[in-house]
Amino acid sequence: MNAIRKNVIQPIIDLWSLIVGLKVTGKYFCQRHVTVHYPRKIIPAELTDTFAGHIELIPSAKDPTIPKCISCMMCATNCPSNCIKVLKQKAPKVSPEQEKEWAEAEARGEKVKRPKAPKNPAKFSYDYSLCSLCGTCIENCPVSSLRFSHDIYIVATDRKELTMDLLARLARQAEAQAGKPADRAPGVLEQAAEAGQEASAKEA
Amino acid sequence: MTRYPNMEQVTGDFYTQNFEKGAREGSLILNMGPQHPSTHGVLRIILELDGEYILRCDPVLGYLHRMHEKMGESKTYRGFIPNMGRVDYGCPLPWNWAFVGAVEKLAGIEVPERAEYIRVITTEMNRITSHLLWWGAYILDLGAFTPIMYAFDEREWLLDLLQTPTGSRLTYSSFRVGGVGHDIDDKFIEGLKAFIPYFRSRLPMYKDLVTDNIILRKRVEDIGPMPLDMCRRYGATGPVIRGSGLAYDIRRAEPYGIYDRFDFEIPTQDTCCCMGRYKVRLAEFEQSLRILEQAVDQIPDGPIIMDKAPKPSWKPPKGEVYFAVEGARGKTSVYLVSDGTKSPYRVKLRAPGFSNLSLFAEAAQGTLLADAVAILGSLDLIIPEIDR
Ligand code: SF4
Ligand code: SF4
Numbered sequence: 001m002n003a004i005r006k007n008v009i010q011p012i013i014d015l016w017s018l019i020v021g022l023k024v025t026g027k028y029f030c031q032r033h034v035t036v037h038y039p040r041k042i043i044p045a046e047l048t049d050t051f052a053g054h055i056e057l058i059p060s061a062k063d064p065t066i067p068k069c070i071s072c073m074m075c076a077t078n079c080p081s082n083c084i085k086v087l088k089q090k091a092p093k094v095s096p097e098q099e100k101e102w103a104e105a106e107a108r109g110e111k112v113k114r115p116k117a118p119k120n121p122a123k124f125s126y127d128y129s130l131c132s133l134c135g136t137c138i139e140n141c142p143v144s145s146l147r148f149s150h151d152i153y154i155v156a157t158d159r160k161e162l163t164m165d166l167l168a169r170l171a172r173q174a175e176a177q178a179g180k181p182a183d184r185a186p187g188v189l190e191q192a193a194e195a196g197q198e199a200s201a202k203e204a
Numbered sequence: 205m206t207r208y209p210n211m212e213q214v215t216g217d218f219y220t221q222n223f224e225k226g227a228r229e230g231s232l233i234l235n236m237g238p239q240h241p242s243t244h245g246v247l248r249i250i251l252e253l254d255g256e257y258i259l260r261c262d263p264v265l266g267y268l269h270r271m272h273e274k275m276g277e278s279k280t281y282r283g284f285i286p287n288m289g290r291v292d293y294g295c296p297l298p299w300n301w302a303f304v305g306a307v308e309k310l311a312g313i314e315v316p317e318r319a320e321y322i323r324v325i326t327t328e329m330n331r332i333t334s335h336l337l338w339w340g341a342y343i344l345d346l347g348a349f350t351p352i353m354y355a356f357d358e359r360e361w362l363l364d365l366l367q368t369p370t371g372s373r374l375t376y377s378s379f380r381v382g383g384v385g386h387d388i389d390d391k392f393i394e395g396l397k398a399f400i401p402y403f404r405s406r407l408p409m410y411k412d413l414v415t416d417n418i419i420l421r422k423r424v425e426d427i428g429p430m431p432l433d434m435c436r437r438y439g440a441t442g443p444v445i446r447g448s449g450l451a452y453d454i455r456r457a458e459p460y461g462i463y464d465r466f467d468f469e470i471p472t473q474d475t476c477c478c479m480g481r482y483k484v485r486l487a488e489f490e491q492s493l494r495i496l497e498q499a500v501d502q503i504p505d506g507p508i509i510m511d512k513a514p515k516p517s518w519k520p521p522k523g524e525v526y527f528a529v530e531g532a533r534g535k536t537s538v539y540l541v542s543d544g545t546k547s548p549y550r551v552k553l554r555a556p557g558f559s560n561l562s563l564f565a566e567a568a569q570g571t572l573l574a575d576a577v578a579i580l581g582s583l584d585l586i587i588p589e590i591d592r
Contacts, residue, residue, distance in 0.1 A: 014418035024413045025350060034357055047364055052371030078516040080283030132286035134377055135385060136516060148371060 052148035054128045055137060057166045060120075064174035067167070068145035071121040075137035075146060083130040084137060087123035091116060121167070128154075129162040219264045223250045231259055236576075238267045244341065245587035247561075249580075256572050261565050269591040276551030281307055281381060282516040284551070289377035291553060292589035295334035297327045297370075298531035300379035302538040303551075305460060306527035307381045310542055311520045316510060319383035320462045321503040325396070326369055326384075327529075328492040328499070330376070332403075333362050334532035335485045342482070342581040343414055346423050351414050358406060361399055368392045381518075383509025393500055400493050407489060415486065424478035428567045428579035431476050438566075439559040442534025443488065444583060447481035449474035454530035465502070466495045478582035485584070519546055533557050533584050557583075557590045 036043050057067035069086075076084040092115045102112045138146045156162050216224065216233075224233055237248035246267035252260040272291055276284050288299040301323060308315065315323075336359045340352030363373045369386045370378040378385045414420055435445045445452050451470040455463040471487030473480035514520075522544040528537035534556030541550040560583045568576040 017416045017418045020412045021414070021417050024409055028354075047367070050367045050371070051373075078280075078282070080279050080286060132290075132375075132377070133372060134283075134286035135371070136282055139385070140516060 048150050048152050051150050051152050052133055052135070053151040053154065054131060054133075054149055054164065055126060055146050055166075056149040057124060057170050058145050058147055059170060059174065064177060065171045066120050067124070067170055068143045069121055069124065069141075070119040070143055070145075072142060074140045074142060078136050078140050079131075080134060080136060081130045081132050083127040085123070085125045086121050089117045089120065089122040124166045125163060126166050127163045129159050219248075219262070220250060223252070223260075223262055226260070227252055228254070228259060230254075238264075244585060247580075247585065247587045247590070249564075249576075251573070251576075253573065256574075258568050258571055258573060258576055261568050261576070263561055263564060265561075265587075265591055267591065268588045270588070272592045273551050273553055276548050278547060280516045280546050281514065281518060281520065281548065284548070285379065286375075286377040288379075289372075289375040290588070291555070291592055292531070292533070292536075292557075292586050293374055294337055294586045294589075295330050295532035296374075296376045297323075297330040297379070298529045298536045299553075300377060301327060301461070302527055302529045302531075302536050302553075303540075304379045304381050305529060306525050306538040306540040307514075307520060309527050310523055310525040310540060311381075311514075313382050313510060313514075315383055315461075316507045317462075317504050318387075318506040319508045321499050322369060322384045322388055322508060323379065323461055324463065324466075325388070325496060325499050325503070326366060326376075326378070328495050329362050329366055329396075331532045332489060332492050333359050333366070335488060336362075338485065338532075338584045339410075339414075342584075343420070345577055345581040346420065348414070348417075348420070351410075354406070354409070354413070358403055361402075365392055365395045365399065380509055380513060382513040383507070385509075387508045393503075396496065396500055400497055403489070404493060407486070410486065415482070421479070423575075423578055424482060424582065426475075427478045427575050428571065428582060429476045430563055430567050434563060434566065438562040440534070440563055441556050441559065442531070442584075443481050443484045444534065444560045444563070446470065446472045447484045447582075448476045454528050454535055458528060460527070460529055466498050468494050478578050481582045481584075517546055519544055528554075531556060533586065533589070534560060553592055555589045555592060557585045557587075561585055561590055 057069060060066050060068045071086055071088045073086055076086045094115070102114065105112050133148070135148070138148065220233065220235070227233060232253045234251045234253055235248060236251055238246040248264040248267065250262045250264060251258055270290075272287050275287055279287070285300065285303065288303045289296040291299050307313075336355040340355030340359075343351040366376070367373060369384065369388045369392065370376040371386065430440070430444065430448055432445070432448045432450055435448045435450070440448075441452065441454075449472055451472045453470045454460070455468075456470055468491045471484050471491065473483050520542050522542055524539070524541045526537060526539045528535050530536070535554065536556055537554040539550075539552040539554070540548055543549040564576075564580060564583060568579050571579065
């Protein structure tokens with residue numbers, strides 16, 4: 001009896017386990033696929049909106065090309081990866097005559113308003129290849145001038161390309177928002193996004 | 205012997221030469237790794253083979269050493285948190301918790317209630333994603349390709365959800381000293397509530413597709429026995445020791461955070477073999493889901509980080525602390541020495557994978573080479589964590 005059990009029944013049970021597995025595979029084979037065929041289709045924006053990509057500057061309310069940033073250097077000093085470089089603007093040059101005039105005015109006891117350096121940075125460069133996306137810079141900015149972008153498709157063929165000039169980026173964004181023609185033709189991605197959206201609209 | 209410029213490639217490097225010394229006549233010395241698909245990264249194992257049987261083996265580490273401990277000595281307490289996301293990429297949130305927990309213990313910081321719940325929810329989700337990754341990859345090691353696809357289906361869903369409170373999909377560093385960095389919203393809670401029953405309904409499929417499969421069972425049942433005393437000798441923790449019958453889980457043994465409020469079981473198996481460890485991890489899915497269910501129901505409103513949370517230039521008091529949490533692989537802990545300056549004096553990271561790997565050499569002795577792969581996989585190793 002035991003021999004029958006061992007040599008006949010058990011192998012049948014064992015084989016049956018393989019058939020059960022095949023049934024699962026068969027079932028899922030007949031269902032809709034769950035993957036997104038990139039780049040013909042891309043994932044919906046709601047999924048990319050929560051993604052924290054590289055950091056970007058937030059424009060001030062007055063001028064979309066100028067960031068809120070006041071060049072306080074908090075982000076650059078606290079970044080654990082040292083990937084932010086901020087350059088303050090210099091005070092405007094004053095001619096010697098003007099300087100003399102002011103000195104005289106001061107000697108007379110008048111109040112002189114010397115021109116101050118503008119607060120917004122002259123240069124804001126950021127090295128994405130070093131950034132650990134920790135958010136220290138964002139949390140420590142006193143005027144909330146930084147945020148994570150949601151760009152998940154960023155690619156580069158060279159490490160140098162990952163060093164970004166965030167001021168220039170801000171200017172480009174402002175330009176694009178103002179409705180001026182973009183400085184490049186729509187890429188594969190944009191086209192794919194459109195096609196994908198059309199396709200999903202049709203499916204729905 | 206003439207010395208050639210590439211002598212090392214001919215005679216083997218220091219480790220091989222050392223290992224060769226005790227070799228038996230007629231045996232074969234073989235390197236498995238550091239670029240071997242089943243070592244998940246850069247683990248190297250030197251084997252002495254007699255035919256297909258392993259006489260001796262010796263793991264060689266250090267191919268992915270990134271000096272995390274040393275880096276801790278030069279970074280501020282805030283600046284070290286992203287490192288914790290990168291020690292173990294499979295399950296980074298327990299590492300986050302171990303470090304911020306140690307700092308909080310040192311400075312006596314209270315964490316707001318909501319932050320505690322967010323920590324539990326995200327960590328348990330992370331445990332599930334880590335076990336799913338292990339499950340898929342382990343079966344892949346054993347030669348079956350399909351299951352990892354199913355595992356990633358669920359895993360992607362969880363990663364999409366986890367992206368809200370962490371911002372990333374892999375190297376999370378969202379915990380802060382005194383709370384967490386990002387809040388969770390109603391959409392997240394809804395998504396999680398939908399995920400829990402869905403994942404439960406998939407678990408029987410896992411059983412049908414893989415656990416009951418005779419090919420898998422023949423490859424893992426009674427393979428790689430690790431009796432309890434052996435686990436104890438090497439300091440194994442996590443699913444490895446639970447697969448040998450000891451219900452040791454830091455969440456129960458030394459409750460941290462708010463884990464004492466949840467009702468969950470600690471699954472164990474006393475077969476001590478690869479199947480035991482496998483079953484423990486599958487059973488942990490269900491327990492994590494239970495914790496998630498309770499946490500989602502109980503989560504209160506409120507702040508997610510304490511008032512006046514430490515700034516990057518913050519200095520903790522002088523002292524030494526040790527803080528342990530239960531990671532997906534076992535006891536994950538941080539020993540921290542502070543000298544009262546902006547950066548730690550010493551950070552010691554206890555990686556569970558390191559102790560678990562130590563069992564391998566003994567357990568694999570005398571087994572077939574193919575079984576060694578099964579044993580290695582059943583330990584759920586993440587090499588960057590072992591090397592740190
Ligand atoms: S996210 Fe962190 S690493 Fe990246 S720039 Fe900001 S502070 Fe530096
Ligand atoms: S912390 Fe904010 S305001 Fe200060 S330099 Fe950086 S971006 Fe500008």
